[in-house]
Amino acid sequence: MVPEGVSWRAEEIPLTSHQRVGSISHHTRYLCRIDISLMCLEEEKEAEEVGREREEVGEEVGTKTFFLHSTGAISKYESILLLTIVVHDVLLSHYNTDLLLDNSAWLLTHSGPETTIMAMQQSRTFQLQDLLSNAGDGKDEENLSVNDGCIGTYIEEHKIFITMPNGSFIPRPPTAMEILLHEDGRFGHHDPTRAPQFFDAKFCHFSVIPHRPGPKDDTHPYRNWLDTIWYDVADTDIVYSTGYLTHIGLLSREVHSQFQHTFNYIDKCSSAARSSKQFSEEFNGFLSIWCTCLEALVNQTRSVMMDSMTIRVQVAAMQSYWLELVAGLDYMEHYQCQLMGTFTVNLDVAEQHIRAGIPVYLVQPVDQFSNQVILKAEEPVVFPLNTSLPSPPFPVIYKGDPSHPQKFYAMHRFIQIFNTYRNPFNFITISQPSIAHAEHTQAAASSSLSISVATGHPTRNQRGKARALGPLASAQAS
Incomplete structure (x- = not known):
């Protein structure tokens, strides 16, 4: 699931329903074995739900741990998005949407009533052509x-x-x-x-x-x-x-x-x-x-x-x-x-x-x-x-x-x-x-x-007058 040649660093972030995950842009698409409700927040407008689609992807690991992986790039939404995550016990599905969470991949872990999101920080070096x-x-x-x-x-x-x-x-x-x-x-x-x-x-x-x-x-x-x-x-x-x-x-x-x-x-x-x-x-x-x-x-x-x-x-x-x-x-x-x-x-x-x-x-x-x-x-x-x-x-x-x-x-x-x-x-x-x-x-x-x-303080000349410190200073030149 993790792209070859890329190392990752994990960080746990507690997540509840309807909690904003982080700054989200449109750079990369991520898929997951969960149900995601994605809300687009426009200025001075009510939240608009983005279309949904169900699909099973990924592989179950341990206590229902799921990887998210990038599959493409698109640029449809430019505003901050609100992400709601619901994990199902029987049918695991996802909303197929285009987003980037803090330039990271994400690992979701579900054990009982608590859901945890782990930010997998990508260490690939940013380049000029990016x-x-x-x-x-x-x-x-x-x-x-x-x-x-x-x-x-x-x-x-x-x-x-x-x-x-x-x-x-x-x-x-x-x-x-x-x-x-x-x-x-x-x-x-x-x-x-x-x-x-x-x-x-x-x-x-x-x-x-x-x-x-x-x-x-x-x-x-x-x-x-x-x-x-x-x-x-x-x-x-x-x-x-x-x-x-x-x-x-x-x-x-x-x-x-x-x-x-x-x-x-x-x-x-x-x-x-x-x-x-x-x-x-x-x-x-x-x-x-x-x-x-x-x-x-x-x-x-x-x-x-x-x-x-x-x-x-x-x-x-x-x-x-x-x-x-x-x-x-x-x-x-x-x-x-x-x-x-x-x-x-x-x-x-x-x-x-x-x-x-x-x-x-x-x-x-x-x-x-x-x-x-x-x-x-x-x-x-x-x-x-x-x-x-x-x-x-x-x-x-x-x-x-x-x-x-x-x-x-x-x-x-x-x-x-x-x-x-x-x-x-x-x-x-x-x-x-x-x-x-x-x-x-x-x-x-x-x-x-x-x-x-x-130092950042005015110096004084031998006559005791403060020297002008900047081009808009009102003190007379000494």
Whole structure:
């Protein structure tokens, strides 16, 4: 009865008449030597009994133990079903229907008045092509639901599948638990200006950050900024000092003038939006703070000599501020094409993005795959980002859930470190020559950087003002 090549794990579940067995979809047909009354529960409708048919199958084992086995696949019922099971002492029959109980096979045991159902969990590995099992249900791109997808992908190591009903490819989501600064001054696949992130209401504008224009993308609204906003600093772009310290320098005059031009453009757009008085005080505060931060970086890269790594971080920060400002204005005023998009596990968020024409990638655990219609299955796209670490590497910036907004707070605070000189008066005095005390003090000092950038609490500058923690924070930049 049990299919060859498949192992099973049993779990007993007490069952009484008219008890809901579990989430039931339509993927596989099961037959059993019992009488099954199947009820289809539609929203705001009375339960409708599905047609019945009697047939003896299976083989009696011990105290009337019966196996259920799969015989085919069909997709007639898409709602939750209520299953009523009655075991007969003389005539054992079944309703021939099409259903799947939690992607499992089932073992029913009857001994006296008690009926027990045993869930036989199938251990077969889910595969990418399994996403196409419902593709022949008559749906096309015009009538897909939020739970369906023009394209779908499966990530085995995390046991999740991702669907997208309004696009042609699905990027791989950021899943690493640690965030580190890379040698290009950015944060790899956790950088919201370079790759889609998980949705959070506090950073809702991330999903409308524009993608880097492609080589043939002539209609991209920000194509003119390609060589400034989407470029990586090279050593030839830095004019190094010829004095005593030769490892520090400034951006070349030509490169800096391009960033000055980008700031003038976005500052003009931001000023026009604030003067229109059609947006909230919170959003106007975001525009004001981010423009101030961007202007400060533009001024610093023109006049303050720094090492090459700091210059890369500050250039990446200027690009990030500019893209977030553009995204914020586009989000509030209108939507553009070629957007970054967002990952989400929330159906409401997915529905809102679909209606707005914003790319959205719905993430679901694979054990929830049931009646989703997916027209095409492909491997996720991995964006070609710089993931090399500088030497020596910086400490871990954030460690934890890659979908949590806390990581964005950590990245914003970490960038501020590169805009601050070391305080010469912030040193430690050891009053007694205690080795143990000295080691403890040294460890605490060396760990203060990683603690300040990885915790979820606001850090404070030397004047005691709280730093702005997010793009919608109302605190003034310090």
